[in-house]
Amino acid sequence: MRIKNLVILGFVMAVIFTACKKDDDGSNDPFDAKYNDLSVSENKANLEDAGIDFINTMEQMKDADAIKVAQSFSEKMNGGATVQNALTDRIFLPVRLLQDINSGDANPEEVLNSLKSTLEDPVEIDLESIWLEMVGKYTWDPVLEDWVETELTNAIVFEFPGLPEDTENTATLTINNFQWVNITNPISDLETVFYPLQLPTKLHVDLKYEGTTLSAFDFSASYQSDAVPTSFEVTWTVDAFSFSVKLTHAPYHDASVKYTFKHNSDILIEWFVAAEGNWTEDAINDPDAEVQDIIQAANAHFQIMNIKVAGMVDIQPLANTLIALDEQDDLGNVTDEQYATQTAAAINDNARLVVVYADSNEKIAEAEAYAYYDDYYDEWWVDMRFVFADGSKVDAETYFSTGFGGLVNEINTFIAELNTEYDLGIDPIEY
Numbered sequence: 001m002r003i004k005n006l007v008i009l010g011f012v013m014a015v016i017f018t019a020c021k022k023d024d025d026g027s028n029d030p031f032d033a034k035y036n037d038l039s040v041s042e043n044k045a046n047l048e049d050a051g052i053d054f055i056n057t058m059e060q061m062k063d064a065d066a067i068k069v070a071q072s073f074s075e076k077m078n079g080g081a082t083v084q085n086a087l088t089d090r091i092f093l094p095v096r097l098l099q100d101i102n103s104g105d106a107n108p109e110e111v112l113n114s115l116k117s118t119l120e121d122p123v124e125i126d127l128e129s130i131w132l133e134m135v136g137k138y139t140w141d142p143v144l145e146d147w148v149e150t151e152l153t154n155a156i157v158f159e160f161p162g163l164p165e166d167t168e169n170t171a172t173l174t175i176n177n178f179q180w181v182n183i184t185n186p187i188s189d190l191e192t193v194f195y196p197l198q199l200p201t202k203l204h205v206d207l208k209y210e211g212t213t214l215s216a217f218d219f220s221a222s223y224q225s226d227a228v229p230t231s232f233e234v235t236w237t238v239d240a241f242s243f244s245v246k247l248t249h250a251p252y253h254d255a256s257v258k259y260t261f262k263h264n265s266d267i268l269i270e271w272f273v274a275a276e277g278n279w280t281e282d283a284i285n286d287p288d289a290e291v292q293d294i295i296q297a298a299n300a301h302f303q304i305m306n307i308k309v310a311g312m313v314d315i316q317p318l319a320n321t322l323i324a325l326d327e328q329d330d331l332g333n334v335t336d337e338q339y340a341t342q343t344a345a346a347i348n349d350n351a352r353l354v355v356v357y358a359d360s361n362e363k364i365a366e367a368e369a370y371a372y373y374d375d376y377y378d379e380w381w382v383d384m385r386f387v388f389a390d391g392s393k394v395d396a397e398t399y400f401s402t403g404f405g406g407l408v409n410e411i412n413t414f415i416a417e418l419n420t421e422y423d424l425g426i427d428p429i430e431y
Contacts (some may be wrong), residue, residue: 028361030301030310030354035389036362042363043388044399046357048406050305055410059417064239066207066214068160069171073207075158076140076147113337127180127198138170169374170210177204184250185225199223212315224251240264252280266305267358273300292319312350318350340371340380347382355386363389367396 036043061067137210140160147158154195155176179202205217228251235244242262249255256274260267268342275298292315323343328334334342346348360420365386370386370393373380385395412428420427 009429017025026184029359030363031312031352031357031361033354033356033361036357036360036364038389040392047307047364050307052406052410053305054268055414057266057268059243059414061238061264064214064241065209066238069209069214072162072164073158073160076158082255127178127200131178131180142167171208173207174207174208175204176206177202179203181223183223183225183227187226199227206281247421252283253278267303268305270301270303274298274300290319290323303358305356307364308354309355310356311353313351315350318346321346321350336380337371337373340382342371343370343382353384368393373421 005149038046051212078222089401091143092201107112118378135152135154135155137150137152137157138159140146140158141148141151142161155174158173159169160171160173161167161169164342179200180198181201182198201220201221201223203217203219206213207215215236215238216237217234219232219234222230224230229247229249231248232248232252233244234258235242237243240263242260244260244262245257247255247257253356254276259270260270261269275295277296277298283294286293298315299310299312301308303309322343325334325346327338329339346370351369356362357364357365357368365388367384368387369382369384371380371382383395385393415428
């Protein structure tokens with residue numbers, strides 16, 4: 001069985017990300033980086049250390065004061081009937097996610113996906129009416145076990161005991177600077193779903209304990225008159241941790257999105273992708289359009305701690321080469337070996353993947369495609385391998401199969417602590 005080139009193209013776009021333009025800010029271009037002076041084993045040890053540092057830093061989030069106070073607020077929200085409203089589910093989402101982390105009801109992937117989908121999806125309600133209905137000051141009354149409302153015209157403020165042992169209202173949650181825009185020319189499929197169509201443009205949420213801010217959430221967005229987003233940015237801080245999302249969109253030819261998770265000023269995880277092309281409705285609906293006609297160029301990087309992986313693929317020439325090769329293969333004009341060898345050459349001519357140290361922009365390794373013969377399956381295949389400063393080459397499976405025991409041990413220790421504290425039942429990683 002032979003892997004067709006269009007499948008390989010999809011693999012390259014997924015693993016090496018996508019495309020061919022400068023990185024997000026044009027500085028410290030990883031593709032211009034020089035190899036560092038460390039040995040292969042020393043660089044490998046640094047990769048393992050970066051993973052261990054990430055796990056150790058994440059352990060601090062379990063004990064963040066913001067999570068404890070957010071859990072107290074969430075319990076009051078569940079117990080009080082006064083402020084139950086459709087808008088609360090969206091405004092208080094960051095607080096509810098904190099509570100879910102603390103209770104073990106959500107893993108990091110669920111948290112990020114929930115936040116991402118909430119920010120990107122239009123709000124299917126009349127924002128102005130609900131906001132005007134909700135504004136006010138709500139004070140927790142322990143005798144009534146409910147919220148007591150007093151008048152406030154420009155914000156929603158909650159006062160409540162921040163910790164279980166507190167007998168007074170030591171914490172405040174403030175929601176203000178809530179703004180929205182009316183969509184005057186909605187695209188047809190939105191027009192039947194949203195009426196009146198209003199989308200949020202600004203929002204600020206602040207959680208304080210005894211006057212000190214523990215967590216904050218800021219959101220801003222802009223849209224065309226037809227509701228197509230042109231930008232949105234959100235920042236969510238939890239004690240010393242911060243999560244941010246920034247999206248830019250120049251309809252319908254240029255877009256980028258960046259997710260950054262930090263501890264103080266240090267990047268824990270960052271993911272960035274940008275694309276150029278033509279994704280207008282006409283282009284997408286064109287029966288003759290290929291993927292390389294829609295997404296013509298892009299680039300991406302992924303960073304964990306100080307290790308950054310950057311990739312680019314020049315999509316159009318790569319796709320055209322692979323399609324032509326498939327046509328020759330269908331005609332029987334190439335052998336299996338030629339098919340695999342030419343596929344690897346096409347990938348290497350139009351794609352790059354590098355691993356660098358983010359702070360110094362020094363290269364650890366590059367990756368290249370190569371063709372090889374598998375005796376067991378009696379097939380020619382295309383795979384990726386790392387190329388190091390000394391010219392040595394090793395495939396990814398072999399490289400990561402040894403030498404990362406310390407990282408796996410740290411991860412399994414962290415999993416065991418979570419299982420003990422929150423009764424999660426997560427299986428350890430086998431290595």
